[in-house]
Amino acid sequence: MRGSLLSLLTLTSAVSAWLPAERGLFKSEARSLSIGQGRSLTKRFNPDKIRGVNLGSLFIVEPWMMSQAWGDMGCGDQKSEFDCVNKLGQDAADAAFKKHWDTWITEEDMDKMKEYGINAIRVPVGYWMVEELVDPSEHFPRGGLEYLDRLAGWAASRNMYMNLDLHGAPYSQEIHQPFTGQYSEDAGFYQTSQYERAYTFLQKMTEHIHKTDAYRTTGMIEVLNEPQRTHDTLIPEYYATAYGKIRETEASLGVADDKKLTIQFMAESWGAGNPRTAVEGKTDVAFDDHRYLKWASIDQSKPSYIATSCGDTFGGNDNSPIVVGEWSLAVDDAQESNADWEPQGNKDWYKQWWGAQVQAYEKGLGWFFWSWKVQLGDDYRWGYRQAVEAGVISQNIDDAAGLAKC
Structure with a gap:
């Protein structure tokens, strides 16, 4: 997380062909803002930054953030999608998950995102979206691709950029994490046979994106979310080959250079090594930093949070251009319920802290908040929509710098 804004902007134009700015995706638009007493003000918006949200728990459920819906699906005592499908049986699970996909994110949600100034979505998915990759011993819901296609079309019709993120890898890339789709005791992903399954996922989805009109505003694919930090083969084998496989697929389809996907990797700041070493000299790449101060090695105090966010910089060691792919308003576990927090x-x-984070993350390509919606009662700190409705996040994101008071 080092590097100057000048060098970052220079690299952005040089190495990334299919990012929103290159296609003018975030074109100027007029929006009416309420100014009270039934009056409104028309203002023109033309952000050149990704201002996005994650659609967490849509295609990979994390029970902690949607306990009510998880219970309604019949999965309440289960830790992950794998466990729930195994419990319910395949047919019953398929029906339960289709109902979830139909209701967790709707067109009304997409319209609200636009109303609140959101111009991009990051969509976490599991490798089982390509159903031929699922072994007989594995248990995952079927039918998700139809709903992913629909979502991509909703985003495209609203001129919203989409990042497809491989959040759940074969055999799990991290232990005890429902975000992988399974609450696994072992991270079995880091072997050639499982890398091969992930390559197939990336190639199949790349082909699907380029051949399906609904994905016309899908410009980024992330090869792996939050890997463990202790695997020597991750960067030289998996990252390097994943990049090559995606480009091979695009070459076989005759994809023009200006229509190639931007391929994204977790940045060196994540702690799993420097991905730039695997793609040195390659074009159309981007990097992903996740910034949760609740788990950071800083003084867990309000002044420290503000000072850290006000001064944050990103993209060191040539990990540019960079997007902060996950962040929130959540604070230290030991203090989150105290009166002061x-x-x-x-x-x-x-x-103020929301504003401080936004102004920092827009030093790079922008950001995706985690997440759009949650079921955590009146605690809005993980839910963008809830935070807007609580009056904490401004509907005019351009207010951020002033609110930050950096």
């Missing part, structure tokens, strides 16, 4: 009584401070 609880969400309802400290809205002004959370509003």
Whole structure:
């Protein structure tokens, strides 16, 4: 997380062909803002940054963030999708998950995103979206691709950029993490046979994106979310080959250079090595940093949070251009319920911290908040929509720098 803004902007134009700015995706638009007493003000917006949200728990459920819906699906006592499908049986699970996909994110949600100034979505998916990759011993819901196609079409019709993120890898890339789709005791992904399954996923989805009109605003594919930090083969074998496989697929389809996907990797700041070493000299790449100060090695105090966010920089060791792919308003576990930190009584401070984070992350390509919606009662710190409705996140994201008071 080092590097100057000047060098970052220079690299952005040089190495990334299919990012929103290159196609003018975030074109100027007029929006009416309420100014009270039934009056409105028309203002023109033309952000050149990704201002996005993750659609967490849509295609990979994390039970902690949607306990009510998880219970309604019949999965309440299960830790992951794998466990729930195994419990319910394949047919019953397929029906339950299709109902979830139909209701967790709707067109009304997409319209709200646009109303709130969101111009991009990051969509976490598992390798089982390509159903031929699922072994007989594995248990995952079927039929998700139809709903992913629909979502991509919704985004395209609203001129919203989409990043498809391989969040759940074969045999799991991390232990005890439902975000992988399975609450696994072992991270079995880091072997050639499982890498091969991931390559197939990336190639199949790359082909699907380029051949399916609904994906016309899908410009980025992330090869792996949050890998473990201790595997020597991750970068030289998996990252390097994943890049090559995606480009081979595009070459076989005759994809023009300006229509190639931007291929994204977790940045060196994640701690699993420097991905740039695997793609040195390659074009159309981007990097992903996840910034959760609740787990950072900083003084866990309000002044420290503001100072850290105000001064944050990204993209060191040539890990540019960079997107902050996950962040939130969540704070230290030991303090989150204390009177000085609880969400309802400290809205002004959370509003300032939101602004401080936005102004920092827009030093790079932009950001994706985690997540669009949650089921956590009146705690808005993980849910963008809830935070807007609580008056903590401004509907005019351009307000961020002023609110930050950096």
